[in-house]
Amino acid sequence: MFDLLHELRLAGFREELEHQLQLPDYADMPIQDRILRMLQAETERRYRNKIDRLMKAAQFKYAAAPEDIDFRNGWNLDKAETLALLKCDWITRKQNLIVSGASGTGKTWLACAFGVAAVQHEMSVRYARAGRLAEEVMYARLDGTISKLRVKLSRLDLLIVDDFALSPMSKQELTDLFEIIEDRSAHSSTIMIAQRSPKEWYDYINEPLLADAFMDRIRSRAHLLQLEGKSMR
Numbered sequence: 001m002f003d004l005l006h007e008l009r010l011a012g013f014r015e016e017l018e019h020q021l022q023l024p025d026y027a028d029m030p031i032q033d034r035i036l037r038m039l040q041a042e043t044e045r046r047y048r049n050k051i052d053r054l055m056k057a058a059q060f061k062y063a064a065a066p067e068d069i070d071f072r073n074g075w076n077l078d079k080a081e082t083l084a085l086l087k088c089d090w091i092t093r094k095q096n097l098i099v100s101g102a103s104g105t106g107k108t109w110l111a112c113a114f115g116v117a118a119v120q121h122e123m124s125v126r127y128a129r130a131g132r133l134a135e136e137v138m139y140a141r142l143d144g145t146i147s148k149l150r151v152k153l154s155r156l157d158l159l160i161v162d163d164f165a166l167s168p169m170s171k172q173e174l175t176d177l178f179e180i181i182e183d184r185s186a187h188s189s190t191i192m193i194a195q196r197s198p199k200e201w202y203d204y205i206n207e208p209l210l211a212d213a214f215m216d217r218i219r220s221r222a223h224l225l226q227l228e229g230k231s232m233r
Contacts, residue, residue, distance in 0.1 A: 058127055064109050066113045098194070099192070125157065178210060182217060
């Protein structure tokens with residue numbers, strides 16, 4: 001029987017069964033209750049494994065626990081709004097989130113906490129710095145895998161782009177980033193992390209048509225969190 005459970009990859013079910021067989025108290029428990037516990041153990045095991053896979057694939061800079069968000073640290077966060085965002089309904093509704101503020105105020109950590117909350121809701125997430133993402137697209141274009149990469153990025157429930165507008169990007173890099181956002185705009189959500197406030201993005205992009213299109217895809221359906229306070233570094 002145990003070999004069959006192993007073959008069926010029911011490790012959680014098997015472990016719970018072994019546990020029950022070692023304790024005589026389970027002998028008096030109705031068989032339905034015992035089976036239910038074994039099924040619950042298997043369900044929990046599969047959930048944990050899925051979360052582990054999603055966390056690894058997300059490549060978070062910080063494995064920030066949502067419950068560790070401190071509303072007394074001077075961020076000036078609205079607690080009700082933040083707790084609502086952690087429920088991830090905004091991702092289900094295909095909305096975006098912009099997190100801006102001065103260097104060292106904890107933007108990346110907070111964005112990662114929202115990403116971890118999404119993973120806990122069994123959503124696929126990817127964290128990437130804007131510059132590194134531009135490099136990834138460039139190399140994918142050179143080796144002919146650009147279409148595959150764009151499809152992969154478009155299928156993520158949540159993409160977190162850090163350090164946007166931190167350093168100059170070429171028109172091609174900005175266009176590539178826009179194409180990624182465009183591919184995702186109808187059915188996925190994006191978190192943009194930047195020191196510059198959204199109203200400064202037009203000057204940064206410095207291409208009126210591209211800037212208008214970019215802002216339409218991101219800002220028009222985005223929640224905005226402007227972090228305040230001194231540097232945490």
